[in-house]
Amino acid sequence: xxxxxxxxxxxxxxxxxxxxxxxxxxxxxxxxxxxxxxxxxxxxxxxxxxxxxxxxxxxxxxxxxxxxxxxxxxxxxxxxxxxxxxxxxxxxxxxxxxxxxxxxxxxxxxxxxxxxxxxxxxxxxxxxxxxxxxxxxxxxxxxxxxxxxxxxxxxxxxxxxxxxxxxxxxxxxxxxxxxxxxxxxxxxxxxxxxxxxxxxxxxxxxxxxxxxxxxxxxxxxxxxxxxxxxxxxxxxxxxxxxxxxxxxxxxxxxxxxxxxxxxxxxxxxxxxxxxxxxxxxxxxxxxxxxxxxxxxxxxxxxxxxxxxxxxxxxxxxxx
Numbered sequence: 001x002x003x004x005x006x007x008x009x010x011x012x013x014x015x016x017x018x019x020x021x022x023x024x025x026x027x028x029x030x031x032x033x034x035x036x037x038x039x040x041x042x043x044x045x046x047x048x049x050x051x052x053x054x055x056x057x058x059x060x061x062x063x064x065x066x067x068x069x070x071x072x073x074x075x076x077x078x079x080x081x082x083x084x085x086x087x088x089x090x091x092x093x094x095x096x097x098x099x100x101x102x103x104x105x106x107x108x109x110x111x112x113x114x115x116x117x118x119x120x121x122x123x124x125x126x127x128x129x130x131x132x133x134x135x136x137x138x139x140x141x142x143x144x145x146x147x148x149x150x151x152x153x154x155x156x157x158x159x160x161x162x163x164x165x166x167x168x169x170x171x172x173x174x175x176x177x178x179x180x181x182x183x184x185x186x187x188x189x190x191x192x193x194x195x196x197x198x199x200x201x202x203x204x205x206x207x208x209x210x211x212x213x214x215x216x217x218x219x220x221x222x223x224x225x226x227x228x229x230x231x232x233x234x235x236x237x238x239x240x241x242x243x244x245x246x247x248x249x250x251x252x253x254x255x256x257x258x259x260x261x262x263x264x265x266x267x268x269x270x271x272x273x274x275x276x277x278x279x280x281x282x283x284x285x286x287x288x289x290x291x292x293x294x295x296x297x298x299x300x301x302x303x304x305x306x307x308x309x310x311x312x313x314x315x316x317x318x319x
Contacts, residue, residue, distance in 0.1 A: 004053065004076040004094075004105040022066030022098075029059050029067045033316075035119055035144025039179060041072075043092070043122045043138035049080045051124070051133045053092065053105070058119040059145070062098045070094060070103045070119070080107055083130035092121040146179040146315035153309040156190075160303050164294045167204065167304065168233075171311035173289040178237045178244065181316035186233045186291055191257070192304035194221040201298035206233035208291055209248030211277040218298060221256050229254040229304070233293045238280055245280035250293075 035058055042054035057071030078092060089110040095118040096103045103118065110123060125137035159165045168188045178184070186206070194202075195218075202220070205213030212233075221227055231252035239245045251274040283289060291311075295304055 002050075002077050002079060004072065004078055006070065006072055006103055019064075019066065022062055022064075022068050025059070025069055026065065026067040032059060033144040034059050034061055034067075036121075036141050037143070037145040038147065039176075040140040040143050041121050042075075043124075043140050045133040045136070045138065046077065047132075049082060049131075049133050050077050051080060051092075051138060052077050053121060056121060058094070060094075060096055060119050061117060062096065063117050064098070068096060068098070070096060076105075078105055078107060080124060080126065080133055080136065083126045083128050083135075086128050088126050090124045090126060092124065094118045094121055143179040143181075143316060146182055148313055148315045150310060150312040153311065154307075155309075157306045158303060159295045159306075160297065160300075162297050162299060164203075164205075164296045166292055167295045167306040168293045168309045169311070171291045173285070173291060173313075175286055175288045177313075178240050178285045179316060180237060180240055182237050183314040184235050184291055185310075185312050185314065186293055187231070187310045187312070188293055188306045188308070189228075189230050190305045190307040191226065191228050193302065194223065194225045194227060194256075195297065195299060195302035196224045197301055198299060199223065200300070200302050202295065202302060202304065203298070204231060204250065204293060204295040206235065206248050206250055206291065207294055208235060208246075208283065208289065209277050209281055211281070212248040212250045212275050214250055214273055214275040216254065220254075226257040227254055228257055231293060233291060235291060237285070240285045242284050242286050244283050244285040246283055247277060247280055249274065249276045251275070 037059055038057055041056035044052040046052050052075050054075050055073050060068050060070055062068050090107050091110045091112050093108050093112055094103050094105045120141045122140040130136050153169045157167055159167050168186050171186050173184055199218035201218045202216040234249040235246045237246045253272050
C-alpha cells in the first residue's frame, strides 16, 4: 500500500524554521478561504483498488494561529479498501504534522471530525462488495479559492448595424480554468444616440447565452435622444468539464441624457435591468471559450458606443 507524503511549503530537511514561515503564510492568507486552491486534484481509478491523485495545493490551519501550504506537484497514488456488506463513503484526507513540517494522505471514514487538521482531497462512494476502484465513484474536493483577475480595455467599439456586432472585446476563458462557483464578467460603460426618424429597438446579449439578451423597445427613448449605459454580462459555473453548465445574466442600466423624468418618453430613464436564462446552459470547459457583449439595432440611424471595458474572473473563496 502506498502512502502519499510531502513537506509543508517552505519546509527543507534540516533547515525548517516552521513557526516563522507559517506566520508569514497566515499573514498573506488573510481573507483567503482555507482548503484547496487553484484547482482540485483529479481522482482517477487505476488497476485494482489503486486511485491516482493528481497535483494539488491547499492552505491549511495549523491549529496554533498559523497557516501552512501543502500539496503535490506530481500525481501520486493511494489504495482504497474493497466494499463491505453495505455501501459507505470514505474521504481522502491529508493530515499535517506541524512539528515535523510534513503531511501524509490516507483514506478515512466520513464524516471527518471538524477539529482534525489538514484538508480533504476528495470523497469516495464505495458500493457494497466493490472490488476495484473503477467500481467506485470518485469525487474531487471542491475548490476553496480559485483565483481572481481583472483587465482593462479602453478601445471604443461602435454598433450601428441591424445584425449582431461586438460592443466589447473578448474575455477568453482558458481551457480547464473554471471551477465550480467561479464568475466571469464583461463590464462596459458607454453612450449612444437613439435612432432619428422612425423609432427602432435596441438589442444586447452575452455571446455565450442569447437567452439572457434584452430588447429595449423602439419607444424607450425619443428620436435622436442621447443616452448613457452600463451593462455587465455575467456567467456563473455550477459544474465544470466537457458537459459543464452555467447561469448567464445581463444586468445594468440605460438612461436618456436629459431631465430624469420616467414619465417623459423623450428623456425616459431606467432604474435598472436584469435578464437571465432560467435554467443552466451547457458549455465545454475543457476547451477555451469566449465571452463578450454584442448588440444590434432594429433599424437604421441608431448608434451605441462601448467606451470602456473590464474583463474579470471572480474566483471562489477570495472575499
